Amino acid sequence: MSGSRGATQASRVTPVPWKARAWRELESARARTLGLLAGLPEAELVRQHSPLMSPLIWDVTHVANYEEQWLLRPLGGSALKDPAFDSTYDAFRHPRRTRSELPLLSPADAFAYAAQVRQAVQEHLEKLPEDSADPLLRDGFVFGMVAQHEQQHAETLTATLQLLTTWEYRPAARERPRPGAVPQHEVLIPGGPVRLGSDGAWVYDNERPAHEAEVPAFFLDAHPVTNGDYLVFVEAGGYEDPRWWHPKGWEFIQAEGIRYPLFWLPQGQHVWLRRRFGYVEPLPKDEPVQHVCWYEADAYARWAGKRLPTEAEWEKAAVGSDGTPREHPWGAAPPALAHANLGGDTWGPAPVGSFPEGRSVDNVWGLLGDVWEWTASDFGGYVGFRSFPYREYSEVFFGAEYKVLRGGAWASAPVAVRNSFRNWDFPIRRQIFAGFRCARDAT
Numbered sequence: 001m002s003g004s005r006g007a008t009q010a011s012r013v014t015p016v017p018w019k020a021r022a023w024r025e026l027e028s029a030r031a032r033t034l035g036l037l038a039g040l041p042e043a044e045l046v047r048q049h050s051p052l053m054s055p056l057i058w059d060v061t062h063v064a065n066y067e068e069q070w071l072l073r074p075l076g077g078s079a080l081k082d083p084a085f086d087s088t089y090d091a092f093r094h095p096r097r098t099r100s101e102l103p104l105l106s107p108a109d110a111f112a113y114a115a116q117v118r119q120a121v122q123e124h125l126e127k128l129p130e131d132s133a134d135p136l137l138r139d140g141f142v143f144g145m146v147a148q149h150e151q152q153h154a155e156t157l158t159a160t161l162q163l164l165t166t167w168e169y170r171p172a173a174r175e176r177p178r179p180g181a182v183p184q185h186e187v188l189i190p191g192g193p194v195r196l197g198s199d200g201a202w203v204y205d206n207e208r209p210a211h212e213a214e215v216p217a218f219f220l221d222a223h224p225v226t227n228g229d230y231l232v233f234v235e236a237g238g239y240e241d242p243r244w245w246h247p248k249g250w251e252f253i254q255a256e257g258i259r260y261p262l263f264w265l266p267q268g269q270h271v272w273l274r275r276r277f278g279y280v281e282p283l284p285k286d287e288p289v290q291h292v293c294w295y296e297a298d299a300y301a302r303w304a305g306k307r308l309p310t311e312a313e314w315e316k317a318a319v320g321s322d323g324t325p326r327e328h329p330w331g332a333a334p335p336a337l338a339h340a341n342l343g344g345d346t347w348g349p350a351p352v353g354s355f356p357e358g359r360s361v362d363n364v365w366g367l368l369g370d371v372w373e374w375t376a377s378d379f380g381g382y383v384g385f386r387s388f389p390y391r392e393y394s395e396v397f398f399g400a401e402y403k404v405l406r407g408g409a410w411a412s413a414p415v416a417v418r419n420s421f422r423n424w425d426f427p428i429r430r431q432i433f434a435g436f437r438c439a440r441d442a443t
Helices: 003-012 017-037 040-046 056-071 083-089 095-100 107-125 139-163 229-235 247-256 292-303 311-319
Strands: 186-189 192-196 209-213 218-221 263-267 272-276 279-282 372-379 399-406 423-425 439-443
Touching: 017 107, 040 056, 040 107, 056 107, 056 139, 083 263, 083 399, 095 192, 095 279, 186 311, 192 311, 209 311, 218 311, 229 292, 292 372, 311 372, 311 399
Parallel strands: none
Antiparallel strands: 186 218, 192 209, 218 439, 263 272, 272 279, 372 399, 399 423
C-alpha cells in the first residue's frame, strides 16, 4: 500500500457533525453492553468470577454513573442520583476484588438506571450548542470520552465472560477469514523523524501533545507472533530456562506454576487445545498468540534473539516512515471490516495475513485489531502532557510498574483504536487479550 493510497482514502472521509457521531457511538456502545449480558442469569451477573474482575453488573452501573457524572451534571443537566451514590461505583475507591461486597444495584435496577441516564442524555444533547468554548464540549470531546469508556468496559466484560466457570457462555461468532499460510518475516523501518501522539478531537490526554521524535532504524516482525510460533518456545522448554526471563518474570511464573499461555490445554505430547469462552478447540497455529503477559512476551523475544519494540517504534511502524501523518496504518478512513478484526463479534483473533487492506505503508500487517501488543515501554506522559479532564484517567498510572500496549484487540471497538492510542497494564496480566510482535536493532 502506498502513501498516495492513504491520501486518497483521507479525501473520501466526510466530517460528521459531532452530535450525530456522539449519539451513534453512545448507542453502539450500549447495544454492545446489553448484547454481551443478554440471557445471563442474575446469579452470574452478580457473582465475582475472578478477583481480577468486577461482578458483571458492577460495570453496567459504573458506566451509567460515569455517563451521568460527565454528560449531565457538568453540562447543566439534571442529576438523577445523589452524588453520594458515586462512591459505590468509584473504581479508585474500591478494588475489583472487593466490589461484590458493596451494596450494588440489582440487575433490574442497574439496567433501568442505565436506560434512565441514556434517555436524559438524549434529551439534554439536543439542547447543547454545536459550537462551544468549553473544552469538554469542543467537537463533542466529553461524549467521545464516555462512548470510548463504555466500549472499554465492554471489552472488560468480554474478558470476564472468558473467565466464567459457573456458566457456559457460548457466543455465536462472525466468521473470520482463513487465508493461506502467511510466513513471518521482518520489515526494515528506516530511521528518521516521525510525528507521534495526536491532538485529535476525541483523543485522550496521554496521547497529547502531538510531537516529533527521532526513531533510529529497526526491524519489526511483519505479523504478531502466532500460536504456532509460541508453541515452539513452549515445547523447547522456554518456561524452564531462566536465561530468557526477566528476574521478576521468572519469580512470577515459578510462584504461579505457569508453563504456557492462559487457556491453553495440553493433551499429551505435541497435542494442544485451547478454551475460548464455552468452546474447547484445537489450538489454531496461524492465529496471534493471546493471553500472554509482558514477561512471557519478553522471554519469547529474548529466546528468539530479538526484543519487544518500544512504543515509539510501534507507532512509527503504524504511522509509516514516509513522513505522512496517519490516524490508522492505512490512512484516515475509519476502521472497516476489510481493515482489521475489531468490534468483538468474531470472539477471537483472525489468522495473520487476513487483512491486506489494513497494512501500513511499510507493509507491516495487523497493527490494529486481533491482539493488544505489548511494548518495551513504561507508561508515562509525553513532554508537555497536561491532565484532562481528570488525573485518574492517565496521570495516576504513570510509572515503571505499568507497561504500554498498543493497537487494540479483536474485542476493542473501532472508536477506541488509532495509531496514537495507548493502553497500559501490569506486566503480570494475562486475562487481557494481549499478544506481541518482536523487533531488533538494524545495526
